[in-house]
Amino acid sequence: MNMKKLRPILLSAFIIAFSLIPMKNYASHCVGADLKYEWLGGLDYEVTLYFYRDCIGVPAPGTIGVKWTSISCGLTVTTTIYPIDTVDVTPLCPVQSSKCQSSSSPYPGIEQHTYQGKITLPKACNDWLFSWGTC
Numbered sequence: 001m002n003m004k005k006l007r008p009i010l011l012s013a014f015i016i017a018f019s020l021i022p023m024k025n026y027a028s029h030c031v032g033a034d035l036k037y038e039w040l041g042g043l044d045y046e047v048t049l050y051f052y053r054d055c056i057g058v059p060a061p062g063t064i065g066v067k068w069t070s071i072s073c074g075l076t077v078t079t080t081i082y083p084i085d086t087v088d089v090t091p092l093c094p095v096q097s098s099k100c101q102s103s104s105s106p107y108p109g110i111e112q113h114t115y116q117g118k119i120t121l122p123k124a125c126n127d128w129l130f131s132w133g134t135c
Contacts, residue, residue, distance in 0.1 A: 031110055035066070035132050043121040047081055048114065049132055052089070055100040055109035060086070064115045066132050070125035081117030088112075 031052040038046045053060050062083070069076045090098035090109045098109030121128060 030060075030134055033132065033134075035130060037119075037130050040118070043124060045119045045121070045130075046116065047079070047119055047130060048116045049081060051113040051115065053111050053113065055088075055090075055098060055111055056103075060111070060113040061134075064132060066117070066119070066130060068119060068121070069129045069131070070123070070127050072127050073123050073125040075122065075125070077122075079117060079119050081115045083113055084116045085114040086111055087114075 031054055033052060034050040036048050036050075038048075040046055047066050049064050049066065051060055051064065060083070063080045065078045066081055067076065067078045088098060088100040088109060089112045090100060090107065092098055092107055096107055097105050098107045099105050100109035100111055119130075
């Protein structure tokens with residue numbers, strides 16, 4: 001048989017074979033995050049990151065790097081902020097427990113990890129941008 005005619009048949013067989021294999025996908029990274037900052041006066045800011053993770057996923061980071069950038073001043077700096085609190089924020093009834101409290105629980109769980117630190121900007125620029133990312 002001609003290889004050009006055989007190629008679509010092999011491709012179809014390959015796709016069908018792999019679609020029959022049962023697969024499970026698990027997200028093992030962060031569920032979400034909120035970054036906020038508060039002006040303390042002068043060039044000082046308090047930066048807080050709320051990091052949300054699935055309790056059966058990978059552990060939360062030990063520290064977080066917050067990047068602050070000013071295009072007009074030509075500066076980009078990363079500052080490390082540290083964990084200060086962890087809370088189970090799973091929306092359940094009071095008599096239920098999530099996977100955060102018990103691995104045998106049938107209910108998934110979400111933890112909120114709070115990281116905080118102080119940043120002192122080196123210059124008074126009008127376009128500072130605070131950011132954070134993962135992966």
